[in-house]
Structure formats: structure tokens, C-alpha cells
Amino acid sequence: MKTGIRRTALGVLATLALAAAGAGYLAPAPYDRQFREEPNAPCSRRFPLGTDELGRDRLSRLLYGARVSLLLAPSAALLATVAAALAGGAAGWLGGWTDRALMSGANLVLAMPWMFLLIAVRAALPLNVDPGVSLAVTVVLLGGLGWVPAARALRAGMLRLVRSDFLLQARAAGCGTARLFFVHALPNTKGLLAAQFWTAVPLFLLAEANLSLLGLGVAEPMPSLGNLLRELESFHHVRSQPVVLAPLVVLVALVTCCQLAFPAREEGMR
């Protein structure tokens, strides 16, 4: 049953990712084109999901928004995983003061509530920026602050590796420190790194949604699943056009399928 669920989740994820990647071909209109004569249009053949209050085609914005979110969350997760590999790996490998200094920094970041830390650092960066820059800032912000839990896991994994027989043998055979670390030790944490990556992706999808909904993530007119959720603010709007729930459905499907398709934590620990 578990394999079936996993395959279904992978299928849904692949379909959504393909649709998002092909947004340029599938979307009926550019995401920022305003049909000013038809704001808040209901679903029709021309606008399958209707238009928003500025007359922009919802289906196009949903496809492009999914592409932005699916680009942003894995990029931030990759950045966090690389940072965690370097910091956690160095802490476990070198030990001593390096370990203590890096882990004290990690503990400090962990002591602060994630959402408060995220918006405190976001506020220190420029707010009124080009949408492309806002996307890059969000990736750096999530990746730059989200590496800490992964680094702790990596450190623990590296500590186990440092004491392993094969590394002792490689060292005895005259292998240099850099080669030992990058060729023998780090590749052996691949499973753990993959686990951390797949744990971070759904978390960053949700963090982006919350940030963009608050106006601190991806800037308009560029759509993301987060800033598309702003249409849910008015209950009257949701009741009259339930189709505005589509971005939420896509986001929930993405997050759920990520968690079901990659039960990464268990495999990484194994």
C-alpha cells in the first residue's frame, strides 16, 4: 500500500512539475497581461479559472506561480543543504573549537523562533525591489536561515564517519585531508543530504507562501503560490468564485505529495 501511495504522489508531483515547467506553452496569456475590460470574470472558455480584480487570467497566473514556487523552494533547499554540508561537515570533521563555534551559532539560530527571525532579517534587506530580485532574496533568505537543523544532522553523521574503519585505512594509506573530506567522507553523507533536502522542500514551500502572503516574499506582478493566496482574504469572493481556492489546492497537493513521495527522514537515518 505504501508503494502505491508513493507512486501516486510521485505521479501527481511529476504532473504538477511538468505543467509548471510548460507554463509558457500551456498558459493562455502572459501572467501580467491585464484584460481591463474583464476584471473578476467568472470561469469561461476564454478564462478557464476566471480573472482576478485586475483582469489577469487566473489559470496563467496559477501555472506561472507554481513554476516560481517550484523553482524557489528546491533552490532554497539546495542552498540550505550545501551550507549544511559544509558547516555540519566541517564541525564533525574538524571537531574542537570549530565544532563548538559552528554549533553555538547553529544553536543560537535555533533558539530564535523561525518566523520572527525570517521577517527580522527580511526587513533588513531592501523591500521595494524588482520581482526577480525579490525571488532571489527569498531564496537566499530561506536557504541562508534554513540550513541549521540539517547541519546538526550532518555533524552527527560526520562524527560517525570520522571514527569509521575505511577512513582510518584511507588516512593510513596516505590520503590527504582535503581528499579524505571531499572524496571519501562527504559522498558518504549523500543519503543524509538527500533526506535533508527533501525535508526542506515542503517546509520552504509553506514558508514562501506565508512570506508572500504577508507581502515579504515574491513581489507582484510576478505570481507565486503564496501571493496568489491573497485572493482568499474575502469570504464573499471565495463564496462567489470558489475557483480562487485553486492555488491553495495546488500548494496542499505539492506539500502533501512531497511528504508522501520522499519519506526522506526515515531513509536518511537508515
Next chain:
Amino acid sequence: MRTLAGKLAGLVLTLVVGGLLGATLVRLAPGADVDEREQDARLSEASLAALRRENAAPDGVVSFYAGYLGRLIAGDFGKSRGTGQPVREILAERAPLTLRSAGFGYLLAWVGGLALALLLAGLRSSWLDVVGAGAAGLLLSLPAACIGFVALWTGIGLEWAVGAVLFPKIFLFSSALLGNLYGRPHVLQALAKGLSSARILVFHVLWPAVPELAALAGATTGLAFGAAIPLEVVCDSPGLGQLAWQAATARDLPVLVALTLLVTLVVKTSDILAELVRSGLRESRA
């Protein structure tokens, strides 16, 4: 005693380093030493110069940080760049609302999550487990702000929304923990001996789970405060969460840094209390 002293020292160190990093953010943020009143064309050169002197950071880095930390220890968080009001006053005005909603939400999530986990662990029905895990998984997949929208549409209190954000984490963790304990050999033996379900539940399942549940209780405090930001913004509730968002969008870093330190203090204190409960229980059992 030594554990407590170590934890308190860790708390102080976190706040000091957090304060210094906050001061760095305030000092390095673009436009940190510029006052928007400088745009007022009616001000004379002398007034402008006075304003710049007032806002200029001290020359030496050491004196800047020492001054910042000194004021922080004295409870002076500075003035809001947006309203000019002392940050301490703003925090005192806003804190009760968030403490109330986060506190009630925390309690609701714990009562609901633990009760459901106990019920499912006791019934041991795989179908009910799937339904429970599915519902919790769905809530976990929703951004906190969307749970806020549901609270807004239905008119339920903010504390229910905080509870809904925390519930899946508490339920899933407790459910896995209690399920695991129910399968342990001593519980099976107790069942075979014919002990009552209530006795098994209280003395052989719930009691051994208390240290882990205490750790979770500490960890979920931070989540309750974190959830307050999107929930209070969406529900237009004038608490600390909404204040954090307003300070972020207005780049009011003195408010934001003070707020982050205050919440860190609350969260770390609850972590320490949870750790004390854990170590106390372990010692009493050993």
C-alpha cells in the same frame, strides 16, 4: 542545579549574542541613520543638522555595541522609527493579546492532540490511525495564514487558529510515541495479566511518555508564537505578531529586534522548564 545554571547561562548568552546581532542589523540596514523628517522642506539647515546628529551612530563600533547592550539590560529597547513611541510601551500594549491567544491555542492543541492520540492508541484501529494521520497531514500542509483565513470566515477566535496550527504536530508526535509504548513488552505483559485499561494507560503508557512530551511542550511554544505572525495579520488582531509584520514592512528594526529578543526569551525559558521536568523525572526514576 548545575544543569539549571548551565541552561540559564546559555539563555543569557543567547540573548547577548542575539542583541549584538540585532544591533548589527539596526546599524547596517540601508537608511539606518536617515530620518524621514529630513524630507520636510520646512526644516532649516540647523534643524536638519540636529536631526542628523540625533540619528547618527556613535563613532566607535565598540561604544555603539556597548551602549546598545547597556540600554537593553536597563530595559530600554529604544524608540520605534515609525511612531517615535518607546518600544517598551508598544510591547507592553500588544503582548497581553498574543499571550492570551497563543496560550489558549497552545492549551487547546495539547488537550485535543493528546486526547485524540490516547484514544487512537487505546483503540488500536489501523483505519482510525489512517484517518487521524490524514487529517493531521492535511493541516500540516496548509500555510498558517490560510488557517487564519478560515478563522476569519467562520468568526472563530484566534486561539482556535493557533490550536489548529499546533494540533497536527502534537497529535502526530504523541500518537507515534504512545503507539510505540503500547507495543512494548511490559505493556503486553500487563494486558496479559488482566490489568485494567485505565491503569495500563496511566501508569504504563502515559507516565513513561512524560519526558518526551515535556520536550515537545517546550518546542511547541516557539511554534505558537511563530504562528501568531500570519494569523494576527490575516485576522487583523493587534498583537505582537501583527506588530512584527508592521515593523517588518515599515523597516522598524528597533521594534523588530526587541520583539525577536522578547519572544526568544519566552521560548528559551519554556525550553528550560521542559528540560528541568525531563531531567527531574529521569533522576527520580533512576
